[in-house]
Amino acid sequence: MNRRFTYPEAAAALRVEESWLRRHIKKLPHSKKGRVITFSEADLDAIDAMFHHTPTAGPLAVPASAAAGSHPLAGLRPLPQRGSLRSA
Template sequence: MTRRHTYPEAAAELRVEESWLRRHIKKLPHSKKGRVVTFSDEDLTCIDAMFHHEPEQAPPLRAVGAHPLADLKPLPSRRAASA
């Protein structure tokens, strides 16, 4: 028999707020007996797959030693232009 998780247990397992589970319950796989909502291990795996996002790969870094702002030049002074 598979383990059934309550809202607090499922939230802890998925590392989300319990309120997030409650707000999105209509979109999430779950079981309901009367008013009692439970999540199986398979439900939690499916929820994780539905909302899991891998970070995008960062752009390559410049050559070591070159500061990312090294190419910026300051604007001319406003005082010199208006005088």
């Protein structure tokens, strides 16, 4: 039998506020038996997939060449050191 999560357990697993789950319950996959609402592991995975966002622009965006299997942050380069342009 699959594990069932209550509101507080599901909120902790998803790292969101319990009130957020309660406000959005009509749009989220869940099971309801009488007044008791529970979430399965598949429900939590589906909720995570519904609200997952992959950046398409900016420093954390995955370049098309990196999407083929290398690490998503492999294209990042460090900033120059502070004060490196100062005259001594």
